[in-house]
Amino acid sequence: MLRYEIILPPETEAKLTICAEEAEGLTMREIRCPYCGFVITRVFSDVSGHYLARCRKCKHESVLNFAYFRRQKGFGKKRQRFRDDLNFR
Ligand SMILES: [Zn+2]
DSSP states (O other), X not given: OOGGGOOXXXXXXXXXXXXXXXXXXXXXXXXXXXXXXXXXXXXXXXXXXXXXXXXXXXOOEEEEEGGGOOOOOSOHHHHHHHHHHHHHO
């Protein structure tokens, strides 16, 4: 079955819309595997807590606390735009 043929319940659709709206204006960063540097996932700037990360490349599984993995790389452009927005206000 193709992804776009799946009909979601209205409440799930509504939640997705709200999530997308909330994520606007947030910056994103990459979470990389501590062992091999492979990008495991991308998270928004308001993320917090612990995450069980499974690396698809080296298969290591590690618990990451987002607070300790704040390195931002490759999002300079987006971040700059976010800062420009802040300066406008
Ligand atoms: Zn890895």
